[in-house]
Amino acid sequence: MPVPHGSPGSLTLDPALRADADQAVRVLRASGEVHVWWWDLPARTDPDDLALLNTAEYERALRFHAERDAAGFVRAHASARRALAGLLGVPAAEVDLGRRVCPGCGDGSHGPPSVLRPAVPLAVSLSRTDGLGVLAVRAGTWVGVDVEARRDVRADTLAELVLSESERRVLAGLAPGPDRDAAFHRCWTRKEAVVKAVGVGLIGTELTALEVHMEDDGPVAVSHSHQGVNTLWSVSDLDVGAGYTAALARPDRSATGPVVLHPPV
Template identity: 60%
Template structure:
C-alpha cells in the first residue's frame, strides 16, 4: 500500500498500516535498531533506492568504499522504515529537524520526512557496518564503531572524563581495555547525537557515561543552563563492533528490538 495524495490540497494521507505501526511504537515506547554489513563496492540495487539528492552525494565521494558505505546505509535505512510502515521504499524520505541549538534546518537531527510520521531516526556507519535507530517522538541517537586497538592514554584528555580514564587505563592493555574504551566512545556519541547538538553541545571529556557499568545506564547531558537525561543501552552486533543507542530517560521504556541483517 502506498500513501494517497489529495490532489486538491497536496496533503499526504498516511496508509493505515503505517499509522498503526506508529501508534504501537508510541504506546509501547519500543526502539528499533537495524544493522547491516558494508562492502567496498556500490550495489546497483542499493543505488536504485536512493533519491536524486542522495545519488548526488554518493557521486561526490572520492573513494569507492566510502560511496558504497553511504549508499548501502541510506538504502537499507529506507528499506527498514518501509517494512516497518508497510509501504514501498520509494515512498520513504529522510529530512532534518530544526537544530535545537541554533534553529537551522541544515544540520539538525535526521527525521522521517515522508510519510510525515512522528518518528525520530539516527544513522551511523563505521568500517564494515551501518546502523539505523528509530523510535516515536523526536530524539534518539545511535553510534557504531569498529573495534580496533587503541591507546586510550593518547585520547583520554579529549574523550574520557577523569573517572572514565581511571577505569579504562586501569585495565590491562589488550581486548578488555579496547572494549571498555569503545563502550565509552559509542555511548557518548549516541548521547550527543540524540541531543541533536553533536559536539557543539557538551564536550565528550565532560560527559560521563559510566563504562564500568553494564547498561542500560542513565547519562546526564548539560548544554548551557539545561540538563537532559538519557537512557543508554549497549548493542551486540558481533565481535567486530561496539554500538550503543540513547533515548530520553522519560518513559515509557519499551524493548529495544535489534534487527539482524536480512
C-alpha cells in the first residue's frame, strides 16, 4: 500500500511555482470565474489516488467500513489536488488540503475545506454522492457545491423537515413521479450548496426557513441567516450529467463571472 505524502513540515513552495500560483489566482480573481470539475467515483481504491493524500486524509480513509465509501473519499481528494494543480500550474503532489475553522462554532476539525499549500486565497468546496464527486473553486473566501444522485424520494415526508411553506406548495402541485423527485433534488442541492458556502453546514441552518426558489430556473438570490448575520448568495444549477442534480452557491456580490465546467476526460 502506498505511503501518503503527509502534511509537510513546511508549507513553502519553490519561488517559481509560487509565482505561477499567485498569477493564476490574480487571473481568476479578475475574471470572477468559478471553476467546477466532476469525476466518477470508483468501487475500489486506486493506489495512485491514495499516494496523493496527506496523513490525516489517509487515516480517515482507513476508518470507512465500506470499500466503496473509502474509494470515493480517496478519489475525491486526489482529484481535487489534480484539478487545483492544473489550475495553479504546480505538481499535484505540491498541493495540500486541510480545513478552515468552522464559522459557526470555531472548531477546526469540521470547517470548510481549504488549500494549505500553495497558500493562496482560494475558496474550495467538495461534494460526493453515489458514483460522482464534484469540486468548485473560486478566488476569494466562500463557495459551496452539492451533488446528489437522483433517486425516488418520499418527498411528502421530507418536505415537512427541509422545505419552506412556499416550497411545499410548489412540490404539492406536482404529480408524484420523476418530475416531482427532480424538483425535490433541485431544492435540496441548492440548500446544501448555500449552507456549505456559508460554512456552517446543515446543523447550523433552519432549512425550513431557507427559501431557494425551486420554481425558478436561476441563478437565484438566496438569503441565509445565522446567529443574527444575514448573507446573500447567488445559486445556480449545474449540469454534471444524466442521473445527477447539482448546485453552486457563491456570494451574490461576486456572481458576475462565468461558471467554467470541466467535464471528465
